[in-house]
Amino acid sequence: DIGGTWYWNRYPGARCDIESMSYSYSFSPELDQEWEWGERYATQPEILRYVHHVADRFDLRKDIVLRTRVTRAVYDGDDHRWQLSTDTGRAVTARFVILATGCMSTPKDPAVPGADSFTGAIHHTARWPRKDVPFAGKRVAVIGTGCSGVQAIPVIAGEAASLTVFQRTPAYVLPARNRPLQATERAALKARYPEFRQAQRCSRGGTVFTPPTRSALEVDEAERTAAYEAAWDEGFLNGLLRTYTDILTDEKANETVAEFVRSKIRSTVNDPATAELLSPHTFPFATKRPCLGTNYYETYNLPHVALVDLRTTPIERITPRGIRTSGGEHDLDVIVFATGFDALTGSQLAIDIVGREGVTLRERWADGPRNHLGLVSAGFPNLFTVLGPLSPSVLTNITVSLEQQVEWITTCIDHLLGNGLTEIDAIPSAETAWGARVAELAARTLYPAVDSWYTGANVPGKPRAFLAYAGGLDRYREECDAVARDGYTGFVLSSSTGGRSLPAPDRCTDPQHRRHG
């Protein structure tokens, strides 16, 4: 069925950690007015209902083919078209291909031996069954404590006879403060939705907030703590990050937040040894994506919940009865892998993509992804990527990022078609410059030094690179618009009869304008 992330990630507790009235499409003012979000942070079923509503309202289903996996895409340089093969045998020929395959859609198993021998059930959070998974009376294990595990753990604990959490690296988990939305607050935002959507479009990360102006080290401890307490009480994913300017750029500033979160863990978790195990010490705050939780730390106070530290007692294997670590065997009925994804590049490289002169994308990206603007890779003409590597994608509210990229791609295709052009391809030197720019922006932050899925470090053998554009969605939008305005600099535009790049027509960068023709 349709829904993407929100189809597959239907594990208990799955919900969005960006506020629902922000995390929604902005392209239709009518849609904005008619949809009624129920909670501050929408649940997976609610978001899936919204996606279905959008598909029906805009009559999209007629253009959607389900139960079909694209397995191969080969560029025919003579015909200037892509030949797509699928696992159903259906073949498709297309001039333009847009990979909207997801930045977090290739699940990663823990690669622990023996999983096939387990006599109970194993489920990955990102491939959760459509039918109910019963936990009542069961001995359950969760492996992984990233955002998915953090959401699932308290909900599973509420049902299971026992829950054992296998943790390799503790996360920084902030309270979501989720609640039902009041009709009055929905109405108040709807009354100013057009301005709100515009502010989102112009924002750094796709959410609207007042940017900080001071360093965390400029103020005394009492003032800092008060600011952190206020952010903690508000319950925003990036609330703590937005208190001061240098949380992501200065280790000392960062440590003040990290220690604040640890103090919250110590004051919530009754057993000091468990609190210490749950306290992150090995990476700065927010250099791995922070998590929003509900009763996450409180769950470890329940008598039937146990924490296993995989740093001191690693998993040796999964056995028919459960999980064996170096510390002993845990008998189980259900194992949940909350072990994440081959992020950002996994879904594209899963397709056998063959570009000009038989070069594959896997070969081209052997040392890490290369592209111009995070949109097109040299040698793979007319193949666009939405939310792919080297774009702001996962560092932003992706509903805003994906609309920006879709608008840019649509304008580009309009330009090609309107000028008798058949192809757009990236210039290798522009790719090199873009890669350097993305790396330089990341180098201003604490991100690149940390092993995370942002750097590809969670997948053995994956080339290490910081995979997202850290300059902000506002700046990225300006860079993309400038490239188009200046005649698609860094790209070659050509026609099948040999014609070359034409200057781009004047265009308004306001997507509203384009939408209305």
Ligand code: NAP
């Ligand atoms: P993740 O952040 O990559 O977390 C995976 C967890 O599994 C980590 O704790 C990791 O430990 C652990 N792990 C991986 N392999 C393991 C192994 N072999 N043995 C033991 N532990 C292992 O994945 P995720 O939790 O699915 O989240 C991924 C991203 O999806 C999030 O960061 C977020 O962007 C998105 N997400 C969003 C929401 C939302 O509310 N919008 C909800 C869920 C997810 P290490 O840290 O030691 O590798």
